[in-house]
Amino acid sequence: MKRRDFLKASGALVVSFSAASIAERIGLAQGQFGTRASHIDPSQVDSWIAIAADGSVTVFTGKAELGQGMLTAQAQLVAEELAVPLERVKMTMCDTEVCPDQGTTSGSQSTPTNFNEGNLALAAATAREALVKLASVRLGTPVDQLAAADGAISVRIDRSRRVTYGELVAGRKLSVQLDRTAKRKAERDWTVMGKPVKRLDMTAMATGTFEFVHNVHVPGMLHGAVVRPPAVGATLEQVDESSVRGVPGVVKVVVRKNFVGVVAEKPWQAMQAAAKLKATWTAAPPLPPQRDYYDYLRKQPSRDAFVVNSGDVDETLAKAATVIKATYLHPYQMHGSIASSCAVADVQNGKATVWSATQSAYPTRNGVATLLGLQPDAVRVVFTRGAGCYGLNGADTVSFDAALLSQAVGKPVRVQLSRKDEMAWENYGYAYVVDQRAGVDANGTIVGWDYEAWFPTRGGRPGYDRPGNVITGVLAGFEPQPFRPAQAAEPTGEFRNGSNAAPSYVSGRVARRAGGAGTIASERVLTHTVASPFFTGPLRSPSRLQNTFAHECFLDEIAARVKVDPVAYRLRHLSDARLKAVVSAAAKGAAWEARPSPRPNASRDGVATGRGISCVLYEGDNGYVAMVAEIAIDQTTGRIMPKRFVVAQDCGPITNPDGMRNQLEGGALQGLSRALGEEVTWDDRAITSVDWRTYHSLPFGIETPAIESVLVDTPDVEASGAGETAITIVAAAIGNAIFDATGVRIREVPFTPERVKRALASRGTA
Amino acid sequence: MSAITLHVNGRAHTIDVDPTTPLLYVLSDDLSLRGPKFGCGLGQCGSCTAIVRGRAVRTCVTPVGTVGDAEIVTLEGLGTPERPHPIQRAFIDEQAAQCGFCLSGVILTAKALLDQNPRASDAELQQATSSVLCRCFTHARMWKAIKRYAAEKA
Numbered sequence: 001m002k003r004r005d006f007l008k009a010s011g012a013l014v015v016s017f018s019a020a021s022i023a024e025r026i027g028l029a030q031g032q033f034g035t036r037a038s039h040i041d042p043s044q045v046d047s048w049i050a051i052a053a054d055g056s057v058t059v060f061t062g063k064a065e066l067g068q069g070m071l072t073a074q075a076q077l078v079a080e081e082l083a084v085p086l087e088r089v090k091m092t093m094c095d096t097e098v099c100p101d102q103g104t105t106s107g108s109q110s111t112p113t114n115f116n117e118g119n120l121a122l123a124a125a126t127a128r129e130a131l132v133k134l135a136s137v138r139l140g141t142p143v144d145q146l147a148a149a150d151g152a153i154s155v156r157i158d159r160s161r162r163v164t165y166g167e168l169v170a171g172r173k174l175s176v177q178l179d180r181t182a183k184r185k186a187e188r189d190w191t192v193m194g195k196p197v198k199r200l201d202m203t204a205m206a207t208g209t210f211e212f213v214h215n216v217h218v219p220g221m222l223h224g225a226v227v228r229p230p231a232v233g234a235t236l237e238q239v240d241e242s243s244v245r246g247v248p249g250v251v252k253v254v255v256r257k258n259f260v261g262v263v264a265e266k267p268w269q270a271m272q273a274a275a276k277l278k279a280t281w282t283a284a285p286p287l288p289p290q291r292d293y294y295d296y297l298r299k300q301p302s303r304d305a306f307v308v309n310s311g312d313v314d315e316t317l318a319k320a321a322t323v324i325k326a327t328y329l330h331p332y333q334m335h336g337s338i339a340s341s342c343a344v345a346d347v348q349n350g351k352a353t354v355w356s357a358t359q360s361a362y363p364t365r366n367g368v369a370t371l372l373g374l375q376p377d378a379v380r381v382v383f384t385r386g387a388g389c390y391g392l393n394g395a396d397t398v399s400f401d402a403a404l405l406s407q408a409v410g411k412p413v414r415v416q417l418s419r420k421d422e423m424a425w426e427n428y429g430y431a432y433v434v435d436q437r438a439g440v441d442a443n444g445t446i447v448g449w450d451y452e453a454w455f456p457t458r459g460g461r462p463g464y465d466r467p468g469n470v471i472t473g474v475l476a477g478f479e480p481q482p483f484r485p486a487q488a489a490e491p492t493g494e495f496r497n498g499s500n501a502a503p504s505y506v507s508g509r510v511a512r513r514a515g516g517a518g519t520i521a522s523e524r525v526l527t528h529t530v531a532s533p534f535f536t537g538p539l540r541s542p543s544r545l546q547n548t549f550a551h552e553c554f555l556d557e558i559a560a561r562v563k564v565d566p567v568a569y570r571l572r573h574l575s576d577a578r579l580k581a582v583v584s585a586a587a588k589g590a591a592w593e594a595r596p597s598p599r600p601n602a603s604r605d606g607v608a609t610g611r612g613i614s615c616v617l618y619e620g621d622n623g624y625v626a627m628v629a630e631i632a633i634d635q636t637t638g639r640i641m642p643k644r645f646v647v648a649q650d651c652g653p654i655t656n657p658d659g660m661r662n663q664l665e666g667g668a669l670q671g672l673s674r675a676l677g678e679e680v681t682w683d684d685r686a687i688t689s690v691d692w693r694t695y696h697s698l699p700f701g702i703e704t705p706a707i708e709s710v711l712v713d714t715p716d717v718e719a720s721g722a723g724e725t726a727i728t729i730v731a732a733a734i735g736n737a738i739f740d741a742t743g744v745r746i747r748e749v750p751f752t753p754e755r756v757k758r759a760l761a762s763r764g765t766a
Numbered sequence: 767m768s769a770i771t772l773h774v775n776g777r778a779h780t781i782d783v784d785p786t787t788p789l790l791y792v793l794s795d796d797l798s799l800r801g802p803k804f805g806c807g808l809g810q811c812g813s814c815t816a817i818v819r820g821r822a823v824r825t826c827v828t829p830v831g832t833v834g835d836a837e838i839v840t841l842e843g844l845g846t847p848e849r850p851h852p853i854q855r856a857f858i859d860e861q862a863a864q865c866g867f868c869l870s871g872v873i874l875t876a877k878a879l880l881d882q883n884p885r886a887s888d889a890e891l892q893q894a895t896s897s898v899l900c901r902c903f904t905h906a907r908m909w910k911a912i913k914r915y916a917a918e919k920a
Contacts, residue, residue: 068864202861206866207845208799209800211800214804266787267791268791338899339804388867388901419808669903670903672903693810697901699898700871701892704905
């Protein structure tokens with residue numbers, strides 16, 4: 001259905017695109033969201049909001065629900081700004097036929113993007129003002145004597161004189177541009193925003209009636225399964241189609257370069273056929289051994305970048321009273337969605353529709369078009385929810401799989417990856433090696449900080465142009481983003497700390513302006529990106545989590561060396577008031593006992609207890625968070641037992657406090673799972689962590705720590721993201737708590753019982 | 767292929783299917799049920815859970831031919847959006863989900879245990895759910911919901 005028909009069918013405002021707006025749209029094309037020109041003009045209110053004659057409101061958004069609560073939060077936003085009851089708002093998310101292109105739902109950017117100065121919030125505010133103007137004419141009353149509430153506009157002094165939105169717009173066009181001067185509701189006037197509104201999808205989810213992409217059934221739909229290579233880098237030599245002859249239900253074996261798949265009538269038949277299909281592959285060069293992988297990373301050609309470089313760090317450290325050094329290690333980790341990724345594609349007659357759980361509807365539309373040799377406007381991507389993805393799971397790659405298989409058979413095909421295919425080929429979160437050095441003066445104050453890190457990348461989010469950034473694209477013959485080594489240039493412009501490579505404690509001085517959150521003026525932050533044998537991609541708090549683990553543990557090491565309380569030591573080196581405020585709030589919430597770590601007179605056997613703190617200004621500008629972790633540690637088994645997390649967070653005005661708490665609690669425990677058990681493993685040929693026995697997620701049946709959240713409210717600031725703040729600081733808080741309990745510093749994640757036991761044994765028998 | 771009659775959520779369905787097919791595929795594909803979901807296909811995550819003969823069963827590793835005439839209850843068989851079952855009500859009240867994909871595993875595994883043993887201890891509940899995953903880690907709320915249901919039941 002075309003957008004226009006859709007709007008007519010829903011009884012909504014019909015949008016007219018004038019020639020002028022098309023010209024303007026092309027002009028806008030590269031501006032907003034880093035997206036492409038699309039047929040939906042984001043400068044028009046009608047592109048975002050349609051009001052039907054019955055007063056119901058349909059919202060078209062380019063930001064998706066991924067489990068993080070964006071469905072409900074965006075509905076609250078529109079209900080608030082448009083002044084309509086929440087239950088009248090219907091959300092349409094990321095359907096390329098009818099929704100504006102807002103790129104990818106990622107990076108905790110949905111709230112800043114749609115709730116602050118522009119886009120959905122502004123569309124709703126503009127629409128309300130346009131409706132008030134229409135009502136002014138209808139009621140013969142000046143605009144300033146009217147009030148909008150509950151989907152109607154009434155005369156302030158005579159509420160019986162009113163007209164509903166449905167009556168105002170029925171049969172009319174509301175062709176207005178988003179108006180930057182449209183007045184937003186002040187936080188103090190909120191009636192729907194800021195409230196712990198219940199999730200709009202919760203009842204359907206709890207009663208098993210919610211439609212996930214896994215539940216999409218298209219008439220005549222067949223089922224596909226893919227056959228991935230047995231080794232990283234192996235290429236296809238031959239496929240023996242006779243090996244599946246006679247397997248019930250098999251429709252077709254599909255080969256395209258190194259992409260191999262099977263289409264069958266039933267899902268189980270497709271899985272059986274994929275397992276039986278005989279394919280021969282070339283041997284690939286052996287993978288770098290996992291045992292030495294962190295050293296291997298240091299020796300690879302690299303693309304280097306300075307985040308900050310004051311130019312005097314070596315000199316400062318040479319003069320320092322004490323120099324402290326440490327190296328931190330973080331493994332590749334998985335998104336590990338609980339669902340094996342699934343998509344349904346219908347490619348027929350030169351057109352394609354893909355039901356996909358992608359975070360990037362429009363970019364995926366382009367990727368599918370490239371793979372199929374179609375124009376992007378011949379492809380429609382209908383976002384349909386999958387399981388939580390935490391950055392980039394198999395949703396994009398399986399959308400490509402389904403499209404290739406459907407094109408080959410000319411019928412709709414549903415593909416659901418096996419658990420192994422999901423886990424062995426996903427785009428992992430980066431491994432990291434971080435070397436830290438700091439110089440301390442005679443007063444115990446840090447005077448210089450030197451950071452140098454190595455991390456491997458390959459591929460990533462496919463975006464509009466790079467289907468080869470995920471496995472299916474590479475198998476079908478497309479290259480990933482090329483890797484080119486390069487020397488580091490001196491930082492210019494302003495301080496940008498999007499990956500939190502710079503610790504919070506440095507001044508972040510670039511071009512004479514200090515943009516950091518801290519006070520240390522002698523600073524150098526140098527990163528080396530190297531080529532990865534495995535696909536990588538953004539995993540919840542990409543790079544920020546790994547860097548923050550290294551920074552927040554190292555700061556603790558220094559504090560311990562100079563025998564200062566870790567909270568006081570943080571506050572001493574921070575300049576940012578909001579970051580200081582969350583550190584203080586977390587400490588207060590946890591009734592933090594001010595003293596240096598480790599805990600005095602701790603026993604060396606049995607169960608020890610400790611506490612640790614960590615904090616971050618997420619992405620350098622997108623949310624403040626601090627956490628106190630209290631743990632017990634069984635020194636015989638090496639098992640860590642977290643008892644209590646106190647998380648203080650300041651993300652500006654909060655749309656839905658309960659939704660934010662939910663994110664914060666989930667982030668804290670997911671961070672715990674990543675800190676304690678999760679690690680991608682491989683042998684000389686292939687990934688060996690391919691299911692939940694070999695990749696160690698914390699199960700549901702654990703004793704969960706108490707999680708207490710302190711929401712710090714800062715007035716008159718913009719909203720920032722909240723989905724990735726808490727997870728970023730968990731590993732550091734636990735690492736610091738282990739040190740507090742035992743005096744042992746573990747500088748490598750995950751803190752498995754074996755690793756903890758080895759570290760404890762290294763204390764010797766004194 | 768053979769004709770098999772399944773009793774699901776109070777209704778009988780006869781389907782022609784290879785008896786080695788995992789029950790999950792029949793429930794989600796042939797019967798278009800949305801509750802049980804494919805997570806791993808290995809019985810390791812719980813997403814595919816249904817209650818069969820009163821026990822929480824991983825349908826992704828249960829051949830349909832082995833189920834016989836047992837009553838099968840899926841998540842949508844407990845209650846409806848208009849009239850949720852008390853354990854579903856508890857999850858709604860506690861807002862105990864993020865993506866919601868794991869709910870068959872969490873809700874039905876806990877329910878099956880509490881139906882058999884309304885006074886199950888925390889340790890028993892943890893044991894029963896030790897092979898259930900929630901990768902959004904909505905554990906805290908889900909435990910509250912389970913406790914709320916257990917308290918109502920006891």
